[in-house]
Amino acid sequence: xxxxxxxxxxxxxxxxxxxxxxxxxxxxxxxxxxxxxxxxxxxxxxxxxxxxxxxxxxxxxxxxxxxxxxxxxxxxxxxxxxxxxxxxxxxxxxxxxxxxxxxxxxxxxxxxxxxxxxxxxxxxxxxxxxxxxxxxxxxxxxxxxxxxxxxxxxxxxxxxxxxxxxxxxxxxxxxxxxxxxxxxxxxxxxxxxxxxxxxxxxxxxxxxx
Amino acid sequence: xxxxxxxxxxxxxxxxxxxxxxxxxxxxxxxxxxxxxxxxxxxxxxxxxxxxxxxxxxxxxxxxxxxxxxxxxxxxxxxxxxxxxxxxxxxxxxxxxxxxxxxxxxxxxxxxxxxxxxxxxxxxxxxxxxxxxxxxxxxxxxxxxxxxxxxxxxxxxxxxxxxxxxxxxxxxxxxxxxxxxxxxxxxxxxxxxxxxxxxxxxxxxxxxx
DNA sequence: GTCTATAAGGAGATAGAC
DNA sequence: GTCTATCTCCTTATAGAC
Numbered sequence: 154x155x156x157x158x159x160x161x162x163x164x165x166x167x168x169x170x171x172x173x174x175x176x177x178x179x180x181x182x183x184x185x186x187x188x189x190x191x192x193x194x195x196x197x198x199x200x201x202x203x204x205x206x207x208x209x210x211x212x213x214x215x216x217x218x219x220x221x222x223x224x225x226x227x228x229x230x231x232x233x234x235x236x237x238x239x240x241x242x243x244x245x246x247x248x249x250x251x252x253x254x255x256x257x258x259x260x261x262x263x264x265x266x267x268x269x270x271x272x273x274x275x276x277x278x279x280x281x282x283x284x285x286x287x288x289x290x291x292x293x294x295x296x297x298x299x300x301x302x303x304x305x306x307x308x309x310x311x312x313x314x315x316x317x318x319x320x321x322x323x324x325x326x327x328x329x330x331x332x333x334x335x336x337x338x339x340x341x342x343x344x345x346x347x348x349x350x351x352x353x354x355x356x357x358x359x360x361x362x
Numbered sequence: 363x364x365x366x367x368x369x370x371x372x373x374x375x376x377x378x379x380x381x382x383x384x385x386x387x388x389x390x391x392x393x394x395x396x397x398x399x400x401x402x403x404x405x406x407x408x409x410x411x412x413x414x415x416x417x418x419x420x421x422x423x424x425x426x427x428x429x430x431x432x433x434x435x436x437x438x439x440x441x442x443x444x445x446x447x448x449x450x451x452x453x454x455x456x457x458x459x460x461x462x463x464x465x466x467x468x469x470x471x472x473x474x475x476x477x478x479x480x481x482x483x484x485x486x487x488x489x490x491x492x493x494x495x496x497x498x499x500x501x502x503x504x505x506x507x508x509x510x511x512x513x514x515x516x517x518x519x520x521x522x523x524x525x526x527x528x529x530x531x532x533x534x535x536x537x538x539x540x541x542x543x544x545x546x547x548x549x550x551x552x553x554x555x556x557x558x559x560x561x562x563x564x565x566x567x568x569x570x571x
Numbered sequence: 572g573t574c575t576a577t578a579a580g581g582a583g584a585t586a587g588a589c
Numbered sequence: 590g591t592c593t594a595t596c597t598c599c600t601t602a603t604a605g606a607c
Binding site: 176177270271273307308310311313314317318319338339341342344345348350352353355357 | 383385386479480481513516517519520522523524525526527528530531547548550551552553554555556557558559560561562563564565566
């Protein structure tokens with residue numbers, strides 16, 4: 154890269170935010186890991202918040218672009234009629250999960266999980282995920298025509314929760330090194346679970362029993 | 363209560379951990395909210411970690427006991443044969459979700475979500491949730507006899523992720539900001555989604571397309 | 572049991588040399 | 590662009606009066 158120090162800071166921040174959480178990781182720890190000093194992060198990113206935004210721009214936005222590319226391809230294959238729920242889950246989850254299997258890049262996937270998990274209400278989140286979310290809600294409605302738009306939003310939310318917890322939870326099969334489950338298997342299990350959930354019958358109007 | 367200050371500290375900590383996250387909330391902010399001083403928390407709980415453990419004992423453990431009571435009742439109703447997946451999701455999620463609708467107790471539900479989500483060390487988590495998790499894995503296998511025990515663990519994990527994300531980010535930007543937060547409706551939608559996921563066909567062995 | 576006061580160190584941010 | 594040194598505020602934790 155043109156700017157090795159800047160890249161080293163981004164890489165170290167990514168790794169530490171992903172492993173320990175964003176709120177629990179200090180700039181000092183990141184700079185020590187990056188082999189640079191406190192002043193460098195302020196020179197390159199202005200502040201801790203600026204660093205976090207740079208990380209999102211570098212990782213979350215490309216993942217969302219990939220999701221929309223995959224969704225475009227699905228909609229091209231199903232110009233009318235019902236879209237398979239499996240395809241929707243795959244288009245949404247594969248771009249975020251596919252780096253988990255590579256020890257060199259697994260922290261990229263986990264960072265995405267941390268960001269979504271820890272900062273669900275921020276304006277930056279809406280800016281980055283808003284368009285993607287709206288597109289996927291429309292797709293979910295075409296996969297499950299029996300549900301309302303409100304319920305499609307809720308089901309997208311459930312799918313995101315399932316994926317994010319899988320990306321970040323310490324005892325997750327994808328994060329616990331003692332459980333040798335490979336990424337492809339986890340993705341297929343996630344697709345089996347979440348696609349059945351997306352296409353499920355409508356929720357009962359009140360307590361059913 | 364016998365010890366108003368201790369209770370006030372627990373209440374304030376619960377509220378602030380739930381709303382802002384555990385790692386992001388300082389003892390100082392908690393003591394200010396509780397109207398007490400820094401020394402009190404060390405007198406009553408020894409340390410920040412001790413306070414967190416007291417919170418877990420007060421809230422997470424009773425929720426798990428309630429889950430197991432409900433699961434016992436279900437197993438009594440289905441001494442042999444298949445257990446409905448809806449019943450399992452309801453037994454697991456209702457005790458954690460039921461306080462969301464009450465503004466006075468909503469933070470109790472959210473705290474449980476935060477604790478599971480941030481999972482500071484897996485040892486305490488295993489101690490508190492281990493027994494409950496094993497019982498529910500057995501129940502999931504009786505609701506979905508076609509899946510392996512390993513896959514039952516993964517599906518329990520997915521269900522937990524769906525619930526926890528709902529508890530902690532009920533107004534996530536991935537959802538319509540105007541979406542309903544009526545607790546009973548959310549619970550029924552969660553049951554519809556997760557029970558379909560629990561009972562879903564086996565995951566594909568490899569990429570299906 | 573609860574307080575004040577303070578220790579001892581970590582946090583993010585900045586000035587200015589090179 | 591990167592460094593050292595430092596500022597100011599905040600953190601958990603403790604000692605000791607009452």
